[in-house]
Amino acid sequence: MNYDLREVCANFALRGDYVIGMPFGTGHINDTNAVTCDQGGTLVRYIVQRINTNVFRQPEQLMENFERVTSHIRGKLRRERKTNPATRRRTLELVPAKDGRPFVRDAAGNFFRCYVFVENARTYDILETEKQAYEAAAAFGGFQSDLADLDGRLNETIPEFHNTVSRLAALENAVKENRAGRLAEVSAELDFIRARASECSTLLDLQAAGEIRERTTHNDTKLNNVLIDDLTGTGCCVIDLDTVMPGLPHYDFGDMVRTGTSPAAEDERDLSLVTMRFPMYEALLRGYLAGAGNFLSPLEKSLLPFSGKLITLEIGIRFLTDYLEGDVYFRIHRPGHNLDRCRTQLALVKSIESQYDAMRRLAEQL
Incomplete structure (x- = not known):
């Protein structure tokens, strides 16, 4: 890891204080980390990813898509929540940078994004049933x-x-x-x-x-x-x-x-x-x-x-x-x-x- 994860997180509008960050998942394209923050005694997790700009050469456009898609679906969720509370996890919740952009770019040119960790759910690599x-x-x-x-x-x-x-x-x-x-x-x-x-x-x-x-x-x-x-x-x-x-x-x-x-x-x-x-x-x-x-x-x-x-x-x-x-x-x-x-x-x-x-x-x- 050629970046300081704590420093990267300091540039996102995270709620709470940084506690620890660890590599997460089995993906091979982006660097993915699970970050834990302390919110007044409650531990809350986020996902922070470094975007692989060798594969995705236009990260600003990629993150524009990411923000538009998640915002559009979350708008639907707000309208549905009164009758269907189970929909609240239907899309990722992007955490903006402190400057309002949907990503953080560090001095070395790395691009990062952050979203709320979806708890009590997991992925499976093999389709078994x-x-x-x-x-x-x-x-x-x-x-x-x-x-x-x-x-x-x-x-x-x-x-x-x-x-x-x-x-x-x-x-x-x-x-x-x-x-x-x-x-x-x-x-x-x-x-x-x-x-x-x-x-x-x-x-x-x-x-x-x-x-x-x-x-x-x-x-x-x-x-x-x-x-x-x-x-x-x-x-x-x-x-x-x-x-x-x-x-x-x-x-x-x-x-x-x-x-x-x-x-x-x-x-x-x-x-x-x-x-x-x-x-x-x-x-x-x-x-x-x-x-x-x-x-x-x-x-x-x-x-x-x-x-x-x-x-x-x-x-x-x-x-x-x-x-x-x-x-x-x-x-x-x-x-x-x-x-x-x-x-x-x-x-x-x-x-x-x-x-x-x-x-x-x-x-x-x-």
Whole structure:
């Protein structure tokens, strides 16, 4: 840690006196600390994070999004609280800097943010039960619904983040350059991806034609980005808002299917273990639709099964691109790690395709 956490906290409008700060959580992008303050004998906790400006190169825009999103949802909570007190934890509560900005910047150029610690709730790294799947999906659907009436467009903090056509073009460029000399190893994977290349533009074409709408989306809908209430087991708060920006709701649901339906790890070498568990998919779909309410059009709802296949294929494309470029983006822990990750994604695409008719029928029923 190359900064003084106590000094950083002194620049936030925290209530109480700094007691201690400790690293917190399992995230790999930002530095996250749990800070305890003494408020007249009562200990209160906050989360203080240093934003990774190597990944998020426009932290001011990121924090503008963060503030707009949380303020919008908290405004809804104030109107609902009389009839539904359980909603009070539905969004993070940002603590401003003493100068009123939503962040603190220190002399070394580090950017920090602070929000109130959500007590009596936790995240889970592995989706183990259908109830967890339902609750996580309902929370993400509710998050999108809460932001469906947000005025104006958020900043696009990572341009073209889920543009599958652009990701495919990057792969073909990596094939052409073959920087790491690995092209001969990946012919089967390239054939698989190219056979599905025409599907990569499906959602973007519909958006360009005005048949589906851009929304405000989370763009990183892993289970561990939802806090689950310790007592009730319900999804109470969506966290990790760095990638909240304009997008299609299908990106969020598709990534839930990708990360939540297979029991195998993302880099599993035994591809026989990679499968889309249909009961888990059903729980995700039911939860998401319950949370999203009625802001999606019938066409948008009908495309939800396809989104799982598309986003899984897109991430496979990204892993393969990085492998061909010499592993320059995703952190690896062994030789061929990104190729293993790619193969796992493509195996999941095959499993989705084998159950696709049933996935569509369920969506039509719901």
